[in-house]
Amino acid sequence: METFLEEHEVEMLAFIEKIVNIDSGSYDKQGVDTIGEILKRNYKDLGFHVIVEPQEEYGNHLIMQHKDAINPAIIILAHMDTVFPEGTVSERPFRIVGNRAYGPGVIDMKASHATVLYAIKALISEGNEGYKNIRIVLNSDEEIGSPSSRAIIEREAKGKKYALVMEPARKDGSLVSSRRGKGNYTLIIEGKAAHSGIEPEKGRSAIEELAHKIIQLHELSDHENGISVNVGLIEGGSSANTVSDHAEAQIDIRIKEMDQVELLEERLEKICASSDVAGTKISLEGEMNRPPMEKNKKTRALLRIIQDVGDEIGIEIEDTSTGGGSDASFTSSLGVATIDGLGPVGGNAHSDKEYLEIPSLVERTLLLATIIERLTQRTT
Structure with a gap:
């Protein structure tokens, strides 16, 4: 041959x-x-x-x-x-x-x-x-x-x-x-817009809430055991002088073993179950799409x-x-x-x-x- x-x-x-x-x-x-x-x-x-x-x-x-x-x-x-x-x-x-x-x-x-x-x-x-x-x-x-x-x-x-x-x-x-294995998720935050100079106290910043969540998500990484959680793309807000009413992040998750999925998803759900910025709403979409x-x-x-x-x-x-x-x-x-x-x-x-x-x-x-x-x- x-x-x-x-x-x-x-x-x-x-x-x-x-x-x-x-x-x-x-x-x-x-x-x-x-x-x-x-x-x-x-x-x-x-x-x-x-x-x-x-x-x-x-x-x-x-x-x-x-x-x-x-x-x-x-x-x-x-x-x-x-x-x-x-x-x-x-x-x-x-x-x-x-x-x-x-x-x-x-x-x-x-x-x-x-x-x-x-x-x-x-x-x-x-x-x-x-x-x-x-x-x-x-x-x-x-x-x-x-x-x-x-x-x-x-x-x-x-x-x-x-x-x-x-x-x-x-x-x-x-x-x-x-x-x-690989998972793709989208984290969506809804806040309340307000003028950042005139009445910022009336706003609820979706970007601020997302910042808290990004830190918590990255803390899920455990590189020694093959788990990585990376927020690789974010967007939000409408202008520099407006408290943001929307923000979202694209999350890439990698795992080494299928046994890691259940616990990792539980931790994701726990992070997204409550907000750090009062008055913001959180939703998480996505799945582990490759074992x-x-x-x-x-x-x-x-x-x-x-x-x-x-x-x-x-x-x-x-x-x-x-x-x-x-x-x-x-x-x-x-x-x-x-x-x-x-x-x-x-x-x-x-x-x-x-x-x-x-x-x-x-x-x-x-x-x-x-x-x-x-x-x-x-x-x-």
Whole structure:
């Protein structure tokens, strides 16, 4: 398979260039659907059935498996959306400088689509039937928390033994074996407006109340145990000489273990149950929208298999934990052995300096193909 992939490296890069040069931000339905159509055609050419899950607001999701597949044991997850707005490609299209390729979404995760596609082509070229043991889910809204695809991912993951998630490898090549869970909340304060010079005593400052709450919320952080509470965005008031009658804050919460959710939510509710500034009203909206991906017994066992595969093909596999979210949390929370970060190596995702390490493209595609081969041997 390695020879096949080396012979097709230029073709893989051309494929990545093609899809990088299409804007496909999470809210750009037309762009994401264009990516989806390209991928659909490529997989159909390989004998895959493609089910389209249509969406009105976001891009359509794709579910694919080979026409000869029967109850695949492996689910592969990858997303087609990026964080970049329409017009980004015209400002900085795909380019290669030395051993790195640049462009919006090049590593998160358009290069991973080439990895999956060409891993399957490599298996087919070798006459290895591992490609019949996979079900692929490509979603369109991962970068905004997978609001329309989470239920699809969870549905498709049921009954699967292994989940391979195609987020990029870390800069040092590490795979991801655990992720913190994530919650998004909005705290809304209603006060009473008044002129700050003429009759400030008649006002009830929503901003003052919010200030008290921000301090209390940040005190919930327990970094040693993987809990962080961050008020990252605030707004309120109408003018400098008016006691504010409205203020709100966007709160990002991260947890290490599901057991932490109940106590943390109780503390949130307690903070918001009463006001420090008399006469203000408080409401809290939101939820924990991604469970943590925990490094449990099943995941450790899958990691050992992948490390053995790495040893055989000459790649040293390390793993790491990260605070960022991904769809790996959904499969892991269902009890499916899950490893993330199986895409190529790169860095600076979500920025204008995002890059792909080109030498990792063949290497990581070979790793994925060989993992599929090995897991198929264990499940058939």
